[in-house]
Amino acid sequence: MTLSDLHRPPTTEELLDRFRPVLAEIAAGAVERESTRTLAHDAVALLKDAGFGALRVPQEYGGAGATLPQSIRLLLELGEADSNLVQALRAHFATVEGLLASPDEVQRAKWFRRFAAGALVGNATTERGNAQGRSSTRLTARDGRYVLNGTKYYSTGSLYADWVTVQAETDDGTSVRASVPSVAPGLELLDDWDGFGQRLTASGTTRLTDVEVLPDDVVPAPRDREPSHLTPYVQLVLLVALGGVARAARRDVVAYVRARKRAFAHGVGDSPARDPLVQEVVGRVSSAVFAVEAILDAAAREVERAADRTAAGELSEADAAELDTALSEAQIGVAELVLDVTTRLFEVGGASAASESLRLDRHWRNARVLAQHNPLIYRARAVGQQRLTGDHRSTAVFVGQAAHAAPPAGAPSSPGAGAPTDQPISSTEESRA
Incomplete structure (x- = not known):
């Protein structure tokens, strides 16, 4: 082997x-983790030891130097092993993508070396009860040091992470991102995510009480109106998790039918695997996968092209609008296909397909929860608006406290209209509202 x-x-x-081999070991424990709701710390440790978190880190910093489409392919394979882990690592991989496009060599070198050594980063972005696009979490100067105070929700992956990046505001309203070690005094990470799917994403609450932050670990938050590939990239990772669910569903339904001996008297084959109707179901599932x-491959290429233009400072508003629309189109197609696959697979068997030991239901539950992010009704409308009028990006994308409009003249007023509601808010990084 030469130096080159x-x-x-x-x-x-x-x-x-x-x-x-690492992904196979992770897949082997997926059903047991699901059955016992055991957080995937062991699986994450395997990924860290293998250098998975440094897939996209350039080789000069000790990473694998994979291309964006290559990393998406590996994340898809991870999603087949356990879709929870793709979502849990979404903030980490988005952080890497942001650094790859950043001109700040000091931050790049610091974080890339941390990631090459195995470190993972999680997020603490989403809050409740805030105005859209604002944070109540505060970074303040106190006695010559910086401290964080606030509460975050849906802090996906942070329980698995070595670092947590916190979205906060300074006293003058400047939006920043502050990164702290996950074991920092005053930082409390709770496993209280209660969704019926993606149960092991470690998407719990984060509480920050006078958590000290080093000045070098505070950077300005990206401005949402600056053209970038990062928001579409974050959406792409969610779609890859859905793709992993589809692959896992296909794998499990094929294994189930091959092992099945019992057949219905009104079946049309001498075994389930030879039954043409069962074969049709499996064929439709496989075709959908x-x-x-194919959609994910196309989307990854589009995001890669935009990433190159972002890094070069050449991504225009029109480019960003088209990329956002393309990812929305991809989301609609992927979500609807995967939800169909995870429902259709039960048609290959009788009541035994509902066995808790198989946990085939986890595929639908995981797909349904993943599809709740950035709901399809809004995505489809946004695509239609962009295709018809070309002004999709006229409004920044935030989830937050609703602005209550006055009721029509003569309409009865509702009790508490305009009062604050305890609904989650988030930026485009982590939309679980």
């Missing part, structure tokens, strides 16, 4: 050969 071989970009097959993967 040591620094050439890895091929996709080399990356798959490197990580597939093919379509999902």
Whole structure:
């Protein structure tokens, strides 16, 4: 092997050969983790030890130097093993993408070396009861040091992370991101996510009480109106998690039918695997998975092109609008296909397909919860608006406290109209409202 071989970009097959044994071990424990609701700390440790979090970190910093489409392919394989982990690592991979596009070499070098050493970063972004696009969490100067105070919700992946990046505001209203070690005094991470799917994403509450932050770990928050590929990238990772669910559903339904001996008297084959109707179901499931993967491949290429233009400072507002629309179109297609797959798979068997030991229901539950992010009704409307009028990006995308309009003249007033509601808010990074 020559010196040049040591620094050439890895091929996709080399990356798959490197990580597939780890992913197989993770997949082997997925049903048990689901059954006992055991957070995937052991699985995350396997990924850290294998250098999975440094997939996109450039080789000069000790990472694998994978391309964006290669990393998406590996995340898809991880999603097949356990879709919870793709979502749990979403903030980490988004952080890496942001650094790759950043001109700040000091921050790049610091964080890339941390990631190459195995560190993972989680997020604490979403709050409740705030105005859209604002944070009540405060970064304040006190006795010559910076401290964080506030409460965050849906802090996906932070219980698995070594660092937590917190969205906060300073006293003058400047939006910043402050990163603190996950073991910092005053930082409390709770496992209280109670969704019926994606149960092991570690999407709990984060409480910050006088958590000290080093000045070097505070950076300005990105401005939402600056053209960037990052918001579409964050959406793409969610779609990859959905794609992983579809692949896992196909894998499990094939294994279930192959092992099945019992057949209905009114069936039309001498075994379930030879029953043409069962074969049709499996064929439709497999075809849908093919379509999902094709959509993800196309979306990854679009995001990669936009990432290159973002890094070069060449991404225009029109480019960003088209990318956002393309990812919305991809979301609609992927979500609807995967939800169909995870429902259709039960048609291949009788009551035994509902066995708790199989946990086939987890595929639908996981898909349903993933599809709740950035609800399809809004995405479809936004696509229609962009295609018809071209002004999709005229409004920044935030989830937050609703602005209550006055009721029509003569309409009865509702009790408490205009009063604050305890609904979650978030930026485009983590929309679980």
